[in-house]
Amino acid sequence: MEPHPLTPYLSVTAQIQPGDLPAIQAMGVKSIICNRPDGEGPDQPPSDAIAQAADELGIVLRYLPVVSGKISDEDAQTFGVLMQTLPKPALAYCSSGMRSTTLWALSQAAVRPLPQILEAAKSAGFDLKDSVRSISNGGKKPVEVTDSSHQVVIIGGGAAGIGVAASLLARAPDLDISIIDPADVHYYQPGWTMVGAGVFEAASTARTLASLIPSGVQWIKAAVVALEPERNAVILEGCRVVTYEQLVVCPGLKLDWDAIPGLTETLGRNGVTSNYRFDLAPYTWELTQRMKGGRALFTQPPMPIKCAGAPQKAMYLSCDHWLRSGVLKDIQVGFYNAGGVLFGVPDYVPALMEYIARYDIELNFSHTLTAIDGPGRSATFSRTVPGGAKETVSSDFDMIHVVPPQRSPDFIRVSPLSDAAGWVDVDPATMRHTTLPNIFGLGDAGNTSNAKTAAAARKQAPVVAHNILVTRGKLKGDAHYDGYGSCPLTVERGKIVLTEFLYGGKVSPTFPSWLIDGTRPSRAAWMLKEKVLPALYWEAMLKGREWMAKPETVAA
Numbered sequence: 001m002e003p004h005p006l007t008p009y010l011s012v013t014a015q016i017q018p019g020d021l022p023a024i025q026a027m028g029v030k031s032i033i034c035n036r037p038d039g040e041g042p043d044q045p046p047s048d049a050i051a052q053a054a055d056e057l058g059i060v061l062r063y064l065p066v067v068s069g070k071i072s073d074e075d076a077q078t079f080g081v082l083m084q085t086l087p088k089p090a091l092a093y094c095s096s097g098m099r100s101t102t103l104w105a106l107s108q109a110a111v112r113p114l115p116q117i118l119e120a121a122k123s124a125g126f127d128l129k130d131s132v133r134s135i136s137n138g139g140k141k142p143v144e145v146t147d148s149s150h151q152v153v154i155i156g157g158g159a160a161g162i163g164v165a166a167s168l169l170a171r172a173p174d175l176d177i178s179i180i181d182p183a184d185v186h187y188y189q190p191g192w193t194m195v196g197a198g199v200f201e202a203a204s205t206a207r208t209l210a211s212l213i214p215s216g217v218q219w220i221k222a223a224v225v226a227l228e229p230e231r232n233a234v235i236l237e238g239c240r241v242v243t244y245e246q247l248v249v250c251p252g253l254k255l256d257w258d259a260i261p262g263l264t265e266t267l268g269r270n271g272v273t274s275n276y277r278f279d280l281a282p283y284t285w286e287l288t289q290r291m292k293g294g295r296a297l298f299t300q301p302p303m304p305i306k307c308a309g310a311p312q313k314a315m316y317l318s319c320d321h322w323l324r325s326g327v328l329k330d331i332q333v334g335f336y337n338a339g340g341v342l343f344g345v346p347d348y349v350p351a352l353m354e355y356i357a358r359y360d361i362e363l364n365f366s367h368t369l370t371a372i373d374g375p376g377r378s379a380t381f382s383r384t385v386p387g388g389a390k391e392t393v394s395s396d397f398d399m400i401h402v403v404p405p406q407r408s409p410d411f412i413r414v415s416p417l418s419d420a421a422g423w424v425d426v427d428p429a430t431m432r433h434t435t436l437p438n439i440f441g442l443g444d445a446g447n448t449s450n451a452k453t454a455a456a457a458r459k460q461a462p463v464v465a466h467n468i469l470v471t472r473g474k475l476k477g478d479a480h481y482d483g484y485g486s487c488p489l490t491v492e493r494g495k496i497v498l499t500e501f502l503y504g505g506k507v508s509p510t511f512p513s514w515l516i517d518g519t520r521p522s523r524a525a526w527m528l529k530e531k532v533l534p535a536l537y538w539e540a541m542l543k544g545r546e547w548m549a550k551p552e553t554v555a556a
Helices: 018-026 047-056 073-085 098-107 114-123 129-136 159-171 189-195 281-290 310-325 346-358 454-471 523-539
Strands: 004-007 010-013 031-034 060-063 090-093 148-155 177-180 185-187 206-208 218-220 224-228 233-236 240-249 294-300 331-337 361-365 367-373 378-384 390-396 399-401 439-441 485-492 495-501
Touching (some): 004 114, 031 073, 073 098, 098 114, 114 224, 129 224, 129 233, 159 454, 189 281, 189 523, 281 310, 294 390, 310 331, 310 399, 346 361, 439 454, 454 523, 485 523, 495 523
Parallel strands (some): 010 090, 031 060, 031 090, 148 240, 294 331, 294 399, 331 361
Antiparallel strands (some): 004 010, 233 240, 378 390, 485 495
């Protein structure tokens, strides 16, 4: 007997024997649910024998037999009633634990999010892929109806998704494409650093998603709850089903604000801000202007995160404002980085260290923000000391810029598409899924080792578009993505260290060094960030114009 916990109150296991009851009692179990019909196996003890042994130890047993593969809606409802009324904790069993897990999942469908149910089952060792539609339908068997079917379905209407759609149509104007995204607004997120420094207005970084969907592409305004790659199907909220021939997965990543206790309730007040949210970036600029003295903290969570340079950008631009205003000498600035280095590509670190010295910034590596007390103006960090041990340290603040932990979206993390860490598992060159050849992934949700930036998505989108058409037999020779990423580090107002690099941290400048030397702060790079890149985003990338982004192909 090996119990697998699904919740603090319920575990499931394979067939138990009367002799297991003392151990079950020692675990603190108060109730047992038998989901295996008597006589199913030749070596199976009758449920009555187990019930008698349980009763002698003061444990309640209820018999709810279900035949494998034939769980009814009523069975799931009855299981839910038992879980509400029986003493807990409870142990449910069948031949393997799978039926009991499925009954629990179906009984919880109306009260728990689907990804949470699937993740709990996966952690217990059970794959509920065959029950996804029933769970997403509130625990009831759905009618097998496909709402729509398309040649190419794209999950995500962000930079990567619209970029792929536009690049596909530039190559194959008659292709049947749909984009699935529940959002109304599309954001130019690289601009939020500039909003937080008073350079851009927040409104300039937002446009309606409807205005950006390429002509001829169908927009399905809905949230994805599950993926069924074995059926070439995407399950939407309300158990709607969309099928595909090729699938592109680029929903972005999840900003896990709730992972830091105390953070969500104090964001936007008490001096707590973040440029990682559209509505908070203006508050960063407000705080920066108000700050005349005290302590300002800037945090960076464990990797991977989108735009790993963004935490520093906010810090440098705030410091530059304070320096120009003559108040920096009265402000203590601290950078709390969960990692062990200032920037992952060593070539750019010397220039950044010059600004660390100029602004007298206190560097704190191996510090992860674990809690925040807004009203008390205190931040708590977990610090990893030499040798690997951890200790807790706290710091007061007058202003704190927080970057939240980040992970893949829930429906990706519990799907067959994910790797062990929960990211879409794709080939780093072709962006094709490693085991599902009609599925592609790009952007922030992929497991490739490149920087998660809009610049990376701009280079990935044409590669994916090309390779989809190779898969469809319309082109020959895969295109390869080389890991290009770029992070314009705004070290002061008017100057940028333009980092550009490939897989493995190989420096890969776009411009000749006489124009822009990326290892040194540059006014030309600032002009690029302020004037050129927004237009390149809106008018080129999202419209299939692959300026400086044409993919390289490998002979078939």
